[in-house]
Amino acid sequence: MYIGTYARKVPKKPAVIDAETGSLLTYEQLNAESNRVARLLHERGLRRGDQVAIFMENHLSYMAVIWAALRSGLRAVPLNRYYNAEEVAYVVNDCGAKAIFTTAAQGNVAKALPGQIPGCGHLFVMDGDLPGWERYETALALQSALPPEVETMGAVMSYTSGTTGRPRGVLRPMPNVPASATWGGWIDTGELFDIDENTVYLSPAPFYHGAPMRFCRAVHMAGGTLVFMRKFDAEQALRLIEHYRVTHSQWVPTMFVRMLKLDRSIRERYDLSSHRIAIHAAAPCPTDVKHQMISWWGPIVHEYYGATDSAGITSITCEEWLQHPGSVGQADPERVKVCRDDGSEAAAGEPGQVYFVGEPESLPRYLNDPEKTRASRHPEHDNWVTGGDIGVIRENGYLYLTGRKAFTIISGGVNIYPQAIEDALIEHPLVADAAVFGVPNEEMGEEVKAVLELARGVEPSADLVDQLTVYCKTRVARYMVPRSFEFVEKLPRTETGKLMKKEMRDAYWPDQVK
Known part of the structure; x- marks a missing residue:
């Protein structure tokens, strides 16, 4: 399902809540705003396969723009909100975005962009005015809130974080299905972590990153409620779990560390009893840190391993992890390979580069960078894809990460x-x-x-x-x-x-x- 379904079934249910202000969009409002954005982009000439850039902080209207792309056959391209003007212009020009959305809060950077992104003809700013930008609210007011006449599923194209070089767009084949069809990532996101209409999901991370956006999309597909933080704060996160009766959340290990460093009196101040699934990913978690989190929160801390440019994931429940500390999940021998530098498969217990065996029709590639795409493939198997991680599969069949090849x-x-x-x-x-x-x-x-x-x-x-x-x-x-x-x-x-x-x-x- 997608948001149009829930706009009819539960129109007044909160779809997105800004935890800082308490302001929200119901499913009816989110659906209407995304319809208006979709119609605006169509009116301006964007068609299936075109790119739409989003240079925004975590914002109440962020998901409206995302869903406009997802129901219009467009690719949404979220940009790091801390990019400078040169970095924003690089991504916008690299992906060939025909439209970009920003906010007045990003104005110090956004005001320098009009002269640097000549191929991007439609620039929209929310919450204020900027020279060379069109006011978002004014443009939307001229559009109907009814769904577009034709709705095909779009996609989100993330750029790699750039921690090992300049960021690259990770391009996957565009789905050729109606917008209301089941998203291909549902099984390893929503279904895997039991996301449903009763889910209240706390997102303490930025929307521009692939993992949070993936889960935000899954929550809306299930008819749940998304609560987002504009910026992570350790005690505030605990307060929000209690206040909104959060059921699901997603974290990175540094957030765990900061919460664990809170005074015990603060950590024990909040009622976390509604919290039943806490997911972590994106970076390795030290085993001692995870043990402490499980001791505090109980057996609700689950983990998955994948990447923006990956061709698969592994996952591990809390119970499994306690039996295999440090693992990121059982490695299906048909789907996960660890290989030596010469491409041969490593023996059990021997470290090597981690490859996921992907389906040929869904393999990622790096936009405008065929050399990097080739380097991400196994020398003998085109559908074995690596993101550069080093790992080891032990005799028990579980995968353990040991680092990045680049480092x-x-x-x-x-x-x-x-x-x-x-x-x-x-x-x-x-x-x-x-x-x-x-x-x-x-x-x-x-x-x-x-x-x-x-x-x-x-x-x-x-x-x-x-x-x-x-x-x-x-x-x-x-x-x-x-x-x-x-x-x-x-x-x-x-x-x-x-x-x-x-x-x-x-x-x-x-x-x-x-």
Whole structure:
């Protein structure tokens, strides 16, 4: 089903709620606004397969624009709300967007765009005016709230986060079905996590990221209610679970860490009894952090592993994970492969690059980048797709991730995967966050370096370095112990919890950026 169905069945039911203000759109209102946007875009000449860019903060009308694309055969292209003008223009021009939506809150960046996106002929701004932009509310007022005459299913095209290079659009074949047909991603999103009309889903993450948007779409397909945060705050998230009787949520591990660091009196202040499924993804979660979350929230913490540019997912329930700590799920041998650098399949327990075996008709490719698309494929199997993760399938058949190929440290010919070191460091009580990567070493090629964000009130010192070195020797193999430590006020992470490791690493490789 899609929102038009629920606009008829439960017109006054809240579809989207802005948690910061309490303002909302009912299904009737969301459906009407998305119909108007769909008609506006059709009037301006957009047709099936065209791109629509969205440069907005989490906003009450965000999903109206998304659903306008999804019912019009268009591709919605959400943009990182923290992009600067050059970055926005790059994505808009790269994907060939014919229309873009923004808000007055994004005005400092958006005002510079009209001269930089010549191929994008229709620029709409909400909540105010900007030179060169058309007022969204005025344009919509001229459109009918009735559904478009022809409704075909559209899609969302996300851009990769850019943590290992310039972001690329991940393009999948456009579905050739009516807008009311069942979305292909429903089984591994809505059905897998028991999303239905009674679901109240809390989204503390940005809409522009692929995983939150996927779940927001699933919630509306089921007739549930979406509650969104404009920006994550640890205590506010708990308050919202109690206030809105949230049933489902999705998190990244850094959010878990911040909630766990709240004083126990704050953590125990809120009634979380309605909360029955808490999903996490997007970045690896240290096992100790997850154990603490399960001890606090109970056996409701579930996980899935996939990516914007993936051809599949794995998932693991809380009960399974407690039996196989650190795993991201059982690996179907027909769907998940771990391969050596030469393409041969790795033995059980041997690390290698993780591939998903995809259906040929649904394989992703990188827009305008055939070289990167080829690099994401197995050398002998065109339908084996990798996002660059390194993992191992153990004898029990479960998949464990060990890092990213781009950040594998090769020291003296030995491969070192930073994730295990980062997981160990972040569990130290004096460490708030950790990044580990390779830096030049004349003899060994690379050596292990740790850049740390310390817990509040902790000051860097030589004694602390000695303490951390001794600690690491008890947690990881000796050759994995960092040779140097650096302390920063705050590590750069995306809103979805991914370390911006490339920028940190490149600073140490001025003559050889990798």
